[in-house]
Amino acid sequence: MPADGSESVKQLDPRSLKALAHPLRVRLLALLRLDGPATSTGLARRLDETTGATSYHLRQLARHGFVEEVEGRGTARERWWRASHQSTRWSTADFLGDPGSAEAADFLLRSQLENEVRQTQRWLAGQAEWPREWVEASEAADYVLRLTPDRLRAMADEVEAVVERYREEGRSEPGGERVVAYFRAFPRSDVTP
Structure with missing residues (x-):
């Protein structure tokens, strides 16, 4: 906790x-x-x-x-x-x-x-x-991957573990700012962007 x-x-x-x-x-x-x-x-x-x-x-x-x-x-x-x-x-x-x-x-x-x-x-x-x-540290990216449902779940779990690690480490980090991070991953459901 x-x-x-x-x-x-x-x-x-x-x-x-x-x-x-x-x-x-x-x-x-x-x-x-x-x-x-x-x-x-x-x-x-x-x-x-x-x-x-x-x-x-x-x-x-x-x-x-x-x-x-x-x-x-x-x-x-x-x-x-x-x-x-x-x-x-x-x-x-x-x-x-x-x-x-x-x-x-x-x-x-x-x-x-x-x-x-x-x-x-x-x-x-x-x-x-x-x-x-x-500004240089901020990130905006998108990726297209070919994954199975199991690999997609594994990737999402890994990302969540990384975010949790950084959240815990950042609690006591001097000079830190609140940062928002978004992650969404789902199968592509159409063929036109």
């Missing part, structure tokens, strides 16, 4: 998948994961939502293990919340037989992709403001 007490990865089951598949919940969890503990009032301001809405959805996220109260911080009126994990994992294949779960998995994948596009656009718009070494 990381030094901040949060778990590294939360594996979703049908119940937790459906609980997360809500636009405001996805945004709340993302902010808590990216920026650390916050109150429902602070999150409401940042997301231009009502405190009642953020408070309700934080309680729902807590009920399903996505967030938790920060002990020893806050008052009876104002609770502080933090993410219970650093990333979320699921296999869409686990939900193919259940239309409600498959729809929730599809929503989460689309939300992830939209966030990835927003993050990339922000980086492109602002990269000139970063020191040259950060």
Whole structure:
């Protein structure tokens, strides 16, 4: 378990998948994961939502293990919340037989992709403001491989292990910045790019 007490990865089951598949919940969890503990009032301001809405959805996220109260911080009126994990994992294949779960998995994948596009656009718009070494260290690439399902799974598992190793090593690295890394790998389903 990381030094901040949060778990590294939360594996979703049908119940937790459906609980997360809500636009405001996805945004709340993302902010808590990216920026650390916050109150429902602070999150409401940042997301231009009502405190009642953020408070309700934080309680729902807590009920399903996505967030938790920060002990020893806050008052009876104002609770502080933090993410219970650093990333979320699921296999869409686990939900193919259940239309409600498959729809929730599809929503989460689309939300992830939209966030990835927003993050990339922000980086492109602002990269000139970063020191040259950060621009040179950043990466954007795509690859076309010929793999079997077993080899694809093995590659994805290896990439995840590398990311976890760097996450752990980076916790105490001086001069580090928060970095977002995206990885997607799936069979090509069309012949025209």
